[in-house]
Amino acid sequence: MNLPAKAVTALALAAALAGCASTNLSPHTGPRLALEEDEKRIWLQSEDGEKRLNLSGLVEQSPELDSYLVGIVRKLFPDIPFEFRIRVMKDAGMNAFALPNGAIYIHTGLLARMENEAQLAALLGHEGIHTVNRHAIKGNRELHSKSAIYAAVTLGGWGGSLFTMASVTGYHRDLEREADAEGFRRMAAAGYDPSEAPKLFRILGAWIEETGVKDPYFFSSHPKVKERIESFESLTASVGGKGIVNRELFLAKTRNVVLETAGLDLKAGRYESALRGADKFLSIAGNDAKGHYIRGETLRQRNGTGDGEQAVEAYLRAISADASYPEPYRALGLIHYKNSEKVEARKYLEKYLILNPGAPDRPYVEGYLRATQ
């Protein structure tokens, strides 16, 4: 729900008045959290927005994943007087944002495309610095660019305004640079391989090129992608050395997010992304029925040259991985049904209904079975 216009105006005015106050604020580090009066209001509003966002149905319910993410951010920020909360949002886009009160949200699309924990640490370092270095209140007080309006508008509601503005508008370019540099230092200090930071931005750059996003959220007011890659490469050169990458652990923790994102990409008809996601999931999970099924569905729906045969192969692999998983039987049944191969169609469709007697599409399947008698 968006804030009524009057409330937005009032907040913007408050932000403008706050602009008279100092922007020379020390980071939230040390044993005690000290918030200024106007900052307290922003935190309260953030907490309200966070509560609503968490109840929206958009946030992944995976305590194991949340706890893994919080563990990383604790390594990056061992010296802060509050707890970060990291949540994953069901969205195939490549985005992440931090609220001023320590809530950080990462889209499944971004997490699914990362390769290891070090890249995740680069992202969390960046987002965490926005909170620790108090960028929201600084932005408000400076009335710099869109930041004050951002804070005023975003903190009132969780819906379009909160996360759209937080992610689309972002913080002022100078604050983004600060988050890049200080986040990078935190990542290196925590022992992560710094050379993974520019790779994260290369992945983001490749996604922008592939999807043709005209106004990519994560970068709309950020320093440009290429510039950031170069900046991270020079930072990497300055610190040198290797460090923790944690590829296997990261992939094990995020593999369900990879499959879920492949499913979202499939719904949206982004077949290439869906196929890459399914392949990545299978490379992590091994011979997994759901992974083979999503791969088969993507190929069948893409319907390019040779896709049909490959789809059938993927469905058969799904059955061989888990003979009790019903979906590939239906898919194979429908392929045979459309090819007027009645006996084969019946075999698979009957099996589907046996395995899934409460199938939501049972009326359709019963119709196909009647038609093949």
Place this chain on the structure above:
Amino acid sequence: MRRIPIAVMLVLMAAGCAATPPKPAWVPAEGTFTAPKSGYSLVLPAGWTRVNREEGLMITRDGATLQVIGVNRYKVGTPLQHTKKKCEKGMLPQELAGILVDDLASAVNVASVEVLENAPARIGDVEGFRVVVRLRFKGGSDRKCAFYGAMRGDQVFDVYYTAAARHYFDRDLGVFEEMARSFRFLPPS
């Protein structure tokens, strides 16, 4: 040439406006609505209002934010609005229903789509589908949407009803069902 004083010009303009009153945006909905270019007709419920245009039906009783009944058309082989998927010739009604549900799920303002019912159904005497979904929007609102659909020629039609999940959806579902039963495809011209 003499210049026309501004005051006179304003009076003339005002008179011009008065002479050709703007077309009302909404008009009472009743009787049979025929969309000749789109190729269908259906009977509208009394007491509702409809958007005042010849093609593209949209009606409401209490306001478009509370409930809307309308008709959509999709060209076969053309990507839908939110998903890049296309309805293709030879697709089964179940496959068409799946694509329309995926289109809803891919809308940028939709948080989640839950399919409550999905079954074969006839619409305008053509084999098709009937789907009921619950839509949760990122803004927090909760709506239900029922739609019948079918492919005819190179177009997919859907007759839809969407309303606030609480109170409104159940109240006017019967009106929608009756309207959907009255849906007829016009003979090809």
